[in-house]
Amino acid sequence: MKRPPGSPGPAPATTRRATDNPLIMLVGMGDLSARVLTMLLGDPATNRVVLAGRDTETIRRRGNLALFAATNLGHHGSVDTVHMDLNDIDATAETLARVRPDIVFMGASLQSWRVITALPPKTFEELDEAQFGPWLPMHLTLNHLLMRAVRASGVPTRVVNAAFPDAVGPVLAKVGLAPEIGVGNVANIVPALTRGAAHLLGEYPADVELRLVAQHYFSHYVPRFGDAGKGAYRLDVRLKGGDTPADVDHPALFAQLDNRLKRLGGIDGQLLTASSAVRVLRGMATDSGVLAHAPAPGGLPGGYPVRVHRDGGSVDLPEGLTLKEAVTLNEDCQRADGIDRIDDDGTVYFAEPEMAVMKRMLGYDCPVMKLADCAGQADELARKYASFAASHR
Template structure:
């Protein structure tokens, strides 16, 4: 590991991929208050570039953020804990994953086709594994540090919570739609609030005439609109991961959390819940900010229903595959197709890596 930064940090960003890059570059361009960020990863060349580019962007935009690097392997929990104990960040932003999100735009191998047919929850164990490592390192470091998990938070955050890891929320997914919808309404009055699950993003990657299935629930001020597909027919997402929106969607939340300011917006997996919700940050606590007439229980049940039909749910400390995904995994001989206790996530991840390698080959 390279020498750890010599002073405390406000935010530690884990990972050096495109998602991490979007976050640090937007922090660099928009931070009006002093912000010290340490970027953590094992790719020395990429780390060097992220730091160089982020500090350059901060200078260009007159922002008050500064960036440093810590080179280490995020899979090494003891090294991560030592870094956290030394830097004592107030917020850890976890983006590192062994499964690139680009798989959603691929169809040239059997693994990508399994993910397309069975759903992204096929990748959940990959997304959860390193996030568990970071979450446990925070506990091992004995510091007060909130965690935002950017890796498949609609599902993975429930695994983290079942493992006893506190997670503030994720980024993207519901916030992709909420910000895209709000952006399409620029100049129109009324606050928008959305209840949405990541599975609903797929419809918005298709032409308007081909959209089907249950749409997100959308409220403008306190009135729910019933024609969501028609109302936002001109809006269309890229087929690839919408990092330009998803990576950026948590930046204002991160800034508000570190500064101790109130904030409201949208986030997936808040406090380990399934799916995405309108949320409010106040006094360092994130809570649901639902429209009148919608109970917390109704909102959770609405989001949970997607993975109960097809995907992965967490119940009583056990991860359970459902629907078509369960059938496909069993068909491919995946040994955990019937589910696994959350404390066996590492073993389930190893077995899924073997399946992925075989299908890609």
Template sequence: MTELAVIGTGGLARAVCYALAVTGPPVRITVIGRDPARIAALCHIGMARAAIAGSGVTFRPAPVPLPEALPEALATAAPAGVLLAASSQSPWESLRSPSAWTSLLRRGGFGLTLPFQAEAAVRAGAALASAGPGSWFVNACFPDAVNPVLAACGVPVLCGIGNAGLLAASLQSALGLADQRELRVLAHHVHLHAPASPGDEARVWHRDRELADAGALLAAQRAVPRTELNHVTGLTAARVLGCLLTGGDLDTSLPGPLGLPGGYPVRLAAGRLSLRLPPGLDRDEAVAFNQRSAVRDGVIVEGARVTFGPAAREELSRVAPDLADGFPATDLDPAVKAFTQLRDRLRDLPAYP
């Protein structure tokens, strides 16, 4: 039976697994994580949903208490592909444990979490490249910025999920489309929120005509609590993973395809991914748009260098001026250590406006 490995047991990992349980092709999903109880719960619910749906999907728990054990777990699973949906920085921390750290992220941008998102992705991607060099790797952790870091580090990554894919799903619904074959979305993670200026809005094409009302079409999604949107992202991810597992065809939009920054319209066919840009828009122009958008998200990855946007640099200059100039994408460990020290310090301080 075809094997898929899912690393993580958080809300997004659960949403993807539960969607695959009822919509996916017959596949065995190995769930990898640190907490055996959480893994067991995910596998039980996934198996029960699969049984009700008659999908033929099965789940296997694979506790990995230490990061050093990940290569062995992946070698044992021998998956066709891996989805990473785990990082050391929760996107929901501001809701559950507000502090000066979450205030820094709110003011400077989510991009300040890049070191925490990238460390797990680099580790998982490198482990897979060693244990299963023919397998594909899909990263769900801030792929708009992390996938370019992976590319700079020489870690193969096919694409991400969420973000541009979520926006495309909402636009498909708003436009009443049966599928996304005639829909193309160029958008960054930052476009999950409405921009201050209409000129900075996501770019959307329907039947090769660019739409002027993307913001209005996305208003309903942006009004929904972010935690609820995992129910959509999970299903969009399940469709992408199902297509990769079966070698089918799918036209959609995804973040971080082929290590690029931001999100793009893409085509999946026979396990291969290619850009599906609208007529008149070349790759360089599409990348430049996403890099301009990345500035508002707080972090830009260009070549082998990570730099921070103006707001992020200003915030860092107040609390950790030695970090404000960024860091080499290929020298991640010192950045993770420095940002961990900053986060630990700020978590002990109260949130501020």
């Protein structure tokens, strides 16, 4: 059914046929979501998209740009736009109930991880010693609001989170609000490890299959320094169809990522995160069961190999590793990332050494954070970082 010219928003759910592709909503149209949009429109299984954000005119134009580029390449999907302010839970719930997306991709955050990379190099390196854990309020706050709106909407949509899912997922899982799955982080290091392992084994990358269990710290550290640092992990490398793990020297493998397999980072590196997101989104859209890597499947801490299906990802662990062991491993790696533990009510205890860096450099000190206090901590952290950045231009 065609809508009249100028009709706003996506077609009502009641006009969609059962055979239509899933409707994918992208929330937050920054650089990552823009790259994800471009990739989604190139695949008929994922080319029905609605963009949600506060500046509808800007995201409408961005959507049109991606749509026109896809048309140039012979792909004819659809992109619609709706207004969404995550701070207004009731309005967000109403929008979700009206649009009824099958999948929501959460790309919004109060402060992108890459913001601190714009600091002078020496200052960035010093602040980066705090790792990522202390920045959790900037990524948890909007996810908490979105998931409360999803619950209020009554819509059985599945949420895929790109904002620090390794920690956001397990915090929200404690209160029954976890997104179905995350993207990036553990997934971002797997392609380089696959190619590095193939190089050491003298095999084609397509014939090498990895299963990696690791939290964000590991995937952040290894490409920068060529070793695992303090990060606990489990890596299983096999030739496809093989019954036993291949004998791969891990230090030699990791060293390649800071040498022959060194890649661009920063905003350019978002291309890799976008591709990992689309692997998950396509797997969910087609219920394919494809092997992927993803953080926080079902709200678990850290990252895992998963089989992606319609409702998210089911963990597909290396042989001989139990789920309990994998969770413990990721919780150990999480401590290296600056989060000591997450209590059963969602209260987060930050690790003292990493928070000490934040206190010394920014004057920000938050040893313990209750979920209800997350937004307030995000406001304080934003103010103190803004002041710090202004004094270090």
